[in-house]
Amino acid sequence: MSQNSAFTVNSELDLNGFSETIASLAGAATGVVTNTQATMGTLTAGGDNTNTTFSGAITGNLALTKTGAGTLILTGTNTYTGLTTINGSGTLQIGNATTTGSITGDIIDNAHLIFDRANTFQFNGSISGTGTVTQNGSTGTLVLSGNNTYSGATNVNAGGLQAGSTKAFSANSAYTVSSVSALDLNGFSNTIGSLAGSGRVMSNSPTPATLTVGFDNTSTTFSGQIQDAAGFLALTKIGGGTLTLTSVGNSYSQGTNLNGGILAVNSDSNLGFGPLSFNGGTLEALAAGGGITSSKAITLNALGSTFLADAATSSTLSGNITGSGSFTKDGLGTLTLQGDNTYNGATIVASGILQAGSSTALSTSSAFIVNAELDLNGFSETIGSLAGTTTTGIVTNTGGASTLTVGGDNTTQTFPGTITGNLQLTKTGTGALILTGTNTYTGGTTITTGTLQIGNGTAFGSISGNVTDNGVLAFDRPDPVTFQGTITGGGSLTQSGTGVLILTGANTYTGGTTISAGTLQIGNGGTGGSIIDNVTDNGLLAFDELGNVIFAGTISGSGNLIQNGAGTLVLTADNTFTGTTTISPGSMVQLGNGGQTGSVTGNIVDNGTLSFNRLKTLNYSGVISGTGSVQQDGPGDTILSGANTYSGGTIVNAGTLTVNNAQALGVGNVEVNRGILNADPQPINVAGNYTQNAGGTLQLQVAGARAGQYDYLHVGGSASLAGTLQLLSLGYQPKAGDDLTLVSAAGMISGRFATFLNPFTKGPNFNTVDLVYAKNSVQLEFLNISVPVTPPIPPPTAPPVIVTINFESFGLTPNERAAGNLLDKIELDPAAHDLIAFLGKESVFSLAGDLEAISPETLTAFYEITFSNANIQRLNLEGRLDDLRGGSNGFSSNMKVNGATVNLEDRGTTDGKGSKAPVEQALQPGPENRWGVWVTGFG
Numbered sequence: 001m002s003q004n005s006a007f008t009v010n011s012e013l014d015l016n017g018f019s020e021t022i023a024s025l026a027g028a029a030t031g032v033v034t035n036t037q038a039t040m041g042t043l044t045a046g047g048d049n050t051n052t053t054f055s056g057a058i059t060g061n062l063a064l065t066k067t068g069a070g071t072l073i074l075t076g077t078n079t080y081t082g083l084t085t086i087n088g089s090g091t092l093q094i095g096n097a098t099t100t101g102s103i104t105g106d107i108i109d110n111a112h113l114i115f116d117r118a119n120t121f122q123f124n125g126s127i128s129g130t131g132t133v134t135q136n137g138s139t140g141t142l143v144l145s146g147n148n149t150y151s152g153a154t155n156v157n158a159g160g161l162q163a164g165s166t167k168a169f170s171a172n173s174a175y176t177v178s179s180v181s182a183l184d185l186n187g188f189s190n191t192i193g194s195l196a197g198s199g200r201v202m203s204n205s206p207t208p209a210t211l212t213v214g215f216d217n218t219s220t221t222f223s224g225q226i227q228d229a230a231g232f233l234a235l236t237k238i239g240g241g242t243l244t245l246t247s248v249g250n251s252y253s254q255g256t257n258l259n260g261g262i263l264a265v266n267s268d269s270n271l272g273f274g275p276l277s278f279n280g281g282t283l284e285a286l287a288a289g290g291g292i293t294s295s296k297a298i299t300l301n302a303l304g305s306t307f308l309a310d311a312a313t314s315s316t317l318s319g320n321i322t323g324s325g326s327f328t329k330d331g332l333g334t335l336t337l338q339g340d341n342t343y344n345g346a347t348i349v350a351s352g353i354l355q356a357g358s359s360t361a362l363s364t365s366s367a368f369i370v371n372a373e374l375d376l377n378g379f380s381e382t383i384g385s386l387a388g389t390t391t392t393g394i395v396t397n398t399g400g401a402s403t404l405t406v407g408g409d410n411t412t413q414t415f416p417g418t419i420t421g422n423l424q425l426t427k428t429g430t431g432a433l434i435l436t437g438t439n440t441y442t443g444g445t446t447i448t449t450g451t452l453q454i455g456n457g458t459a460f461g462s463i464s465g466n467v468t469d470n471g472v473l474a475f476d477r478p479d480p481v482t483f484q485g486t487i488t489g490g491g492s493l494t495q496s497g498t499g500v501l502i503l504t505g506a507n508t509y510t511g512g513t514t515i516s517a518g519t520l521q522i523g524n525g526g527t528g529g530s531i532i533d534n535v536t537d538n539g540l541l542a543f544d545e546l547g548n549v550i551f552a553g554t555i556s557g558s559g560n561l562i563q564n565g566a567g568t569l570v571l572t573a574d575n576t577f578t579g580t581t582t583i584s585p586g587s588m589v590q591l592g593n594g595g596q597t598g599s600v601t602g603n604i605v606d607n608g609t610l611s612f613n614r615l616k617t618l619n620y621s622g623v624i625s626g627t628g629s630v631q632q633d634g635p636g637d638t639i640l641s642g643a644n645t646y647s648g649g650t651i652v653n654a655g656t657l658t659v660n661n662a663q664a665l666g667v668g669n670v671e672v673n674r675g676i677l678n679a680d681p682q683p684i685n686v687a688g689n690y691t692q693n694a695g696g697t698l699q700l701q702v703a704g705a706r707a708g709q710y711d712y713l714h715v716g717g718s719a720s721l722a723g724t725l726q727l728l729s730l731g732y733q734p735k736a737g738d739d740l741t742l743v744s745a746a747g748m749i750s751g752r753f754a755t756f757l758n759p760f761t762k763g764p765n766f767n768t769v770d771l772v773y774a775k776n777s778v779q780l781e782f783l784n785i786s787v788p789v790t791p792p793i794p795p796p797t798a799p800p801v802i803v804t805i806n807f808e809s810f811g812l813t814p815n816e817r818a819a820g821n822l823l824d825k826i827e828l829d830p831a832a833h834d835l836i837a838f839l840g841k842e843s844v845f846s847l848a849g850d851l852e853a854i855s856p857e858t859l860t861a862f863y864e865i866t867f868s869n870a871n872i873q874r875l876n877l878e879g880r881l882d883d884l885r886g887g888s889n890g891f892s893s894n895m896k897v898n899g900a901t902v903n904l905e906d907r908g909t910t911d912g913k914g915s916k917a918p919v920e921q922a923l924q925p926g927p928e929n930r931w932g933v934w935v936t937g938f939g
Contacts, residue, residue, distance in 0.1 A: 251273060310333050341362065395415075420440050
């Protein structure tokens with residue numbers, strides 16, 4: 001057969017087992033094209049690109065191939081069993097607007113396939129290829145029942161296109177349904193590439209069916225109606241494109257599934273009557289519609305959902321949102337949720353505003369990621385957690401006072417955005433909420449459980465208002481930050497940042513404080529700022545308050561402590577931190593408050609005042625340095641065991657200060673106002689001056705008379721003495737001749753101990769204990785005084801001879817002789833034995849000087865002393881000798897007269913001679929009715 005010949009077949013054309021090519025095929029209804037052989041033959045027609053109609057029948061074992069640009073219209077009943085192929089750019093059309101025209105078998109459509117029947121025609125073959133399929137019969141319906149996979153467009157221009165199987169509609173084809181046509185699923189769920197046009201989509205079967213749209217990832221608009229018709233229809237959007245529905249007449253009842261891409265609508269009526277189900281898709285509220293208001297129930301599946309609100313739109317979803325998937329709010333518009341939402345997936349506020357419209361609008365199980373605005377809108381809400389990926393996120397409340405409760409999912413999240421408005425933040429769950437933004441919400445903060453952390457080490461973060469802390473409040477900022485709120489509750493506080501956290505509120509939280517790094521400062525120079533309970537300090541704990549602060553908690557750890565405030569920091573616990581305690585100038589640290597406890601263990605840099613005020617003994621072995629002073633103010637005993645270098649001096653106001661190191665008292669002055677200064681056992685070294693006032697006591701222990709066996713006070717400057725000297729015996733047995741230097745001073749010694757508590761009484765080796773004051777020392781002397789007088793041997797018959805000393809005869813001046821006369825009168829008085837024995841031991845060259853010291857020449861008032869007053873005057877004499885001993889020839893070179901109103905300069909000489917000037921002075925009795933001198937009346 002000639003391929004260039006146009007064949008018109010009005011009878012029979014038999015291929016007879018051969019494949020033939022002809023230019024075109026035409027013919028009347030009487031024509032037959034067949035193949036009578038068993039061998040498959042192929043008829044190829046259309047090469048001449050003309051339009052022809054063949055009304056006859058094509059039968060038998062043959063295949064038909066349409067080529068060329070023209071159209072071949074088949075209007076007969078064709079039953080050939082081979083494959084139909086459409087190549088080129090032409091068209092194979094079945095029917096011609098009548099009720100005839102058919103085809104069987106599969107079709108490879110790489111050009112155009114048109115069905116144009118006026119009645120219903122069912123094609124059971126499968127259509128593949130890259131070509132298009134068109135339904136043109138205005139009153140007809142094309143039913144496709146094969147497994148169709150062609151990728152060209154499907155155009156329903158008239159009549160109806162009906163599914164006869166679940167693969168009838170090609171998923172690779174873009175479907176356009178004109179306004180005078182319909183796409184009928186007929187109870188079979190099908191997937192198409194895309195949907196466009198203005199016709200109808202329906203399902204005329206009681207069997208529920210779903211139309212899935214979007215396999216080709218293109219964007220289309222369908223303005224027609226999607227209806228159940230006689231059945232039950234659902235719509236599913238898949239793929240990456242956008243399907244825009246604009247018809248308000250959509251009435252499909254089985255819901256809308258958004259599994260991919262975007263389904264864009266102007267109103268809720270575009271979405272039919274059923275629920276919404278998301279599994280990765282997006283619902284867009286178009287700007288043209290101004291937003292949607294929907295009460296549909298919403299299910300979120302594993303791949304989640306997105307609601308895209310175009311700018312200037314305001315949408316409301318009042319149905320309940322459930323499921324395991326996530327919910328994303330995108331677009332610049334506003335979306336309000338009003339349902340009882342319980343979905344478990346994350347909520348992402350990517351753009352615009354997500355607003356609460358009920359107290360259950362925000363799912364308690366959802367982790368919120370807020371990168372735009374989340375508005376509580378006056379409703380208290382509970383969410384699983386709060387996070388963000390940018391600093392643009394805002395959590396706010398534009399309505400009445402409300403609470404945002406965060407943390408029920410027990411995860412740790414960071415929110416870098418801002419929390420503002422009239423809301424309270426409550427942290428629950430075991431995880432941590434890390435805030436790195438500048439938060440200004442005004443309702444305060446509650447930590448029920450878990451951790452609320454401000455900052456993350458590099459990024460800042462803040463909160464304002466008071467905090468009820470029953471979990472952990474942590475600060476982790478690299479810079480100085482002041483928190484002015486009050487922290488209460490049973491929780492703890494942690495400072496973990498490298499910066500400085502300053503607390504100025506009256507905090508009462510009881511869970512303790514941990515400093516992992518940086519500085520925690522209590523107060524900022526004013527009267528505010530406090531903490532209670534224990535502190536684990538591995539950084540720096542600073543106090544900077546104007547008033548007095550009593551801190552009863554225990555401070556442990558390896559960190560340091562500094563007192564910067566102008567007031568007093570009182571530490572009443574026995575603290576174990578191993579770092580340094582620093583006291584700034586003008587500041588004071590007091591260890592203890594009169595009770596059993598109050599201490600530190602590490603070294604102290606004291607540039608202010610360090611006070612010990614305990615009832616119980618404290619042995620402090622650290623080193624105290626700096627320019628400040630140390631005070632012993634408590635009733636207990638403070639033992640200083642370190643080699644201290646502080647220079648501000650030491651003051652003892654109460655209790656006992658015990659020196660257990662030769663350098664314990666630093667390099668400054670020492671003043672004992674009240675209380676006791678002692679050693680255990682050490683020399684008490686005072687680098688500066690030593691002052692002991694009337695209420696003070698110097699307590700020294702004596703175990704022997706040799707160096708190192710007894711305590712002593714060594715003063716680098718001058719010493720001013722008063723108060724009490726108390727000696728404690730440690731088993732020492734004195735003997736005559738023992739001489740202990742108890743006080744030595746490089747400068748002058750002034751004053752005397754008013755009270756001498758002496759444990760040493762007369763013993764077998766001594767009978768006299770004397771405290772001897774010299775210019776630079778105070779010595780303790782042990783003496784054994786006796787009178788070495790040998791009486792003459794009397795005659796055998798003579799009575800016993802009593803030998804006495806005529807003291808008056810040793811006087812060289814009238815006053816000396818008057819004093820000697822008194823001694824002669826009391827010489828035999830047993831009560832004066834020790835005194836007479838001591839003077840009897842003196843050399844004859846010394847007695848005149850002794851009498852001169854007792855009664856200097858300058859005192860010339862006469863007083864006659866009778867023997868009846870001898871005992872009183874003996875006691876006065878003993879006291880005077882005690883006062884004067886230690887100067888020239890055993891007496892003080894300076895003399896103060898007890899009971900007199902004059903203070904005489906040094907007149908003493910070793911021979912008793914002095915000024916001859918006759919000066920009268922009237923003497924008054926002293927407070928103990930003792931006379932400091934005895935004078936005669938030579939004028």
